[in-house]
Amino acid sequence: MLLMKKIHFIVTIALILMNVPVSAQNRISVTGKVSNIDGKLLANAVLTLNKQNTIATTNRFGEFDLGKIFTNDTVLVNIPGYQSNHAPVSSEIDFTLYPTSEIRERINNARQGEIISISSGIHYLYPEFRSDSTIGIHIKNKRDLTIRGETGAEIRMRWLNADIIRISGSQNILLENLIIGHHNPKDETCDRTTILIEGSNNIVINNTNIDGSGKVGINARESNGIVIDNSSINNNRDFAFLFSECSSISIKETLIEDNGEIMSNEERNVEMIENTLKVGGYFVPEFVFVDGGTIEILDESIIPPPEPRLLNAGDLYIGRTEVTFDQYDGFCEATGRTKPDDSEWGRGDSPVINITIEDAKAYCEWLSSLLNKKIRLPSSSEWEYAARGGKKGGDDNQYSGSNTIREVAWCKFNSDNRTHEVAQKIPNELNIFDMSGNVYEFCTDRMDSLLVLKGGSWANGGVGCRLTDHVVSEVGFWDDNIGFRCFQDR
16 A cells, blocks of 8 residues: 555656646746946846847846746847847846947938038947948948048947948948048957948048058949049058959049058959059059960061061069159159159159159169069060050050050140140050050160160150050160159069
8 A cells, every 4th residue: 555655656746747848947047237348337228038028127236137037038138328239048148238329320311312420529339239240330222422520520440350331232422521440450350341342333432541440441342433532541451452343443642551552462353543542651653463474466567567476474563654753753752862854844643754764763662662562664575565455455456555546645646745644545455554655664675785665655656656666775865755664573
């Protein structure tokens, strides 16, 4: 009888255990605290489970006690003035809340044609905790929007691994009169971009200081019509600019200082329509990548035509334009040299003239030191390879980019017997300007101790400006129809 009672007791206990819900065995006691980015504890923060009813609020010490709750739940916390946050259930949860951004909210809610004014002072950003949590401000699918800062307006990201401003799927966006950067510029651990532009058109950045992203200042991909004017790009660890599959990029009056590189050595498929970069306060040339190779040249302008010849060049970078007075005058100011005469034709963006090859080489050496690159003059073969458009061109054109001289060259038929500002004529296949006409360009080749000059000048007709033509001069010779163009080894 006693044995039967014991058995009955055991069976009863087992049945009771079997009837206990499994979930009841997955409850734990949850406590924690809520504070802001500066460590201040936040009272009256509201805590909920999976966006259900309030289950607790923090006391005046920022502490909360949720009692026993299911371990498969999610705890959410909200308080006015801060971004919401969430965390999976654990025995102790410490939330850090980040302030909401008035600027971000205004941009998110902006309508077409709106002008958003940013007041003076520093405006700190923190990323939102959502799918684009590594973005400070996302200008997404906007049209005709202006974001303009008052004097001294700064937007600073207080989060290392976040793009500060991302512009995607948008058109006609103007950023103006702003300072934009991370809180700690050039932080070695930051791997993001100050302004990222994706799939957008007609983006203008004017009078804006991009002051430190950690990695890249402006990164644009698959976008068109980007203008960077009267601005500065500073303190970016890797690159000031990265462009990929972009067209019509205009960089004007822009100061580039203390960046790892100006642009990536792999920049391709990018059409630059204007570039007046400054490095260290000095105007510097823009360089275009030329993919090296071999092209066959058959000069049918000569009767009878000679045998085809092969033109070889390695990968290199070439100045998009001839060196200008603006660029060369900066070199003179930095080194104490006398500035060359402009023959009363104007300085600025006109090609520098009245210099010798030794002057040109000295400029290349100075620019090499400024850019930390190997800058030099080209050989005549390198020059002609680039002038013909490299692999994108060939032997079809007599002049650089055309068979019609007036389209691509300032020559005796249209020059009015003087030089003209660079990049006014049609470029060649590599978007390089004035390799026919305007001024002869120094090469490093010599013929019987005489220097080789290529490209023709404002004083030449069709023959003198042909790609196959050249002239020679003595080493110390200079004239008002001779200039030069810089090359850079890859």
